[in-house]
Amino acid sequence: MRGRRSAIPTAAEEPGRYAVEMRGVHKAFGAVTVLDDVDLAVRRGEFVGLVGPSGAGKSTLLRLVNGMHTVERGSVRTLGTDPATCSRRGLRALRTKVGFAFQQFGLVGRLSAMENVLMGALATLRWPRYGVMSYPRALRVAALENLDRVGMADQRFQRCDTLSGGQQQRVAVARTLMQGPQLILADEPVASLDPASSALVLDILRRISREDDISVLCSLHQVELALANADRIVALRAGRVVLDEAADTLTADRLRTVYGTGDGTDG
Numbered sequence: 001m002r003g004r005r006s007a008i009p010t011a012a013e014e015p016g017r018y019a020v021e022m023r024g025v026h027k028a029f030g031a032v033t034v035l036d037d038v039d040l041a042v043r044r045g046e047f048v049g050l051v052g053p054s055g056a057g058k059s060t061l062l063r064l065v066n067g068m069h070t071v072e073r074g075s076v077r078t079l080g081t082d083p084a085t086c087s088r089r090g091l092r093a094l095r096t097k098v099g100f101a102f103q104q105f106g107l108v109g110r111l112s113a114m115e116n117v118l119m120g121a122l123a124t125l126r127w128p129r130y131g132v133m134s135y136p137r138a139l140r141v142a143a144l145e146n147l148d149r150v151g152m153a154d155q156r157f158q159r160c161d162t163l164s165g166g167q168q169q170r171v172a173v174a175r176t177l178m179q180g181p182q183l184i185l186a187d188e189p190v191a192s193l194d195p196a197s198s199a200l201v202l203d204i205l206r207r208i209s210r211e212d213d214i215s216v217l218c219s220l221h222q223v224e225l226a227l228a229n230a231d232r233i234v235a236l237r238a239g240r241v242v243l244d245e246a247a248d249t250l251t252a253d254r255l256r257t258v259y260g261t262g263d264g265t266d267g
């Protein structure tokens, strides 16, 4: 592995520098190669936008980072740990430090925003809770604070199935913050939202990433949103990294060219 084309120093050389570190990752489902020799690193506190058309391998890559899939070849380090080789208990411990945000939000619709956020702390509690008042006061205070950080404190008692998509995703972000994550993996978190809500959700994620020094790896298919919010852009096409660059030196036109669809929409 020494002397690979990648200029990324290894974790051993610089421990703690990376939240995510993938080297030479190869992933296939049956005979179909989905990720091919992928190198990718997310520095601590960095916001990396992962772009690429449908089927490029973005969701698969995020699942490898979270230990939901394992690689055939290559290595994955998530917060310094290999999710594929750690024990079940180790994986559980790792996942408490890794927040996940999906396109589908994953909230319980019939429960209030507050209760959904509180559920983000369930891993720290020893038994299930029913109703906001069954949670310890410190957690209720933390939940309200996190709702406030995403601009949703006023709607804390509202059922989640009555909130707009953008509001639901903000609640989902607040829920993830209850874990005190060091890394947030977001899989097309704004794919089902209108442009204004998309911009707001990403702006909130980026601000929280800066304020709390949380690393973010976020897949997106809108080139402009990626450029506006990420520190760095990694583009995948057909399972290969075709671009890895600082966002501020990249233009939307060039990114679209690499993206391969010509108009930047999902292919």
Ligand SMILES: Nc1ncnc2c1ncn2[C@@H]1O[C@H](COP(=O)(O)OP(=O)(O)O)[C@@H](O)[C@H]1O
Binding pocket: 029, 034, 052, 053, 054, 055, 056, 057, 058, 059, 060, 061
């Ligand atoms: N569990 C699975 N079993 C078989 N094929 C899969 C599985 N998950 C993803 N794939 C395939 O892997 C490729 C990449 O999918 P995915 O990672 O979801 O891409 P993206 O998120 O960029 O749209 C697609 O061709 C998809 O059909």
Ligand SMILES: [Mg+2]
Binding pocket: 058, 059, 060, 187, 188
């Ligand atoms: Mg996907």
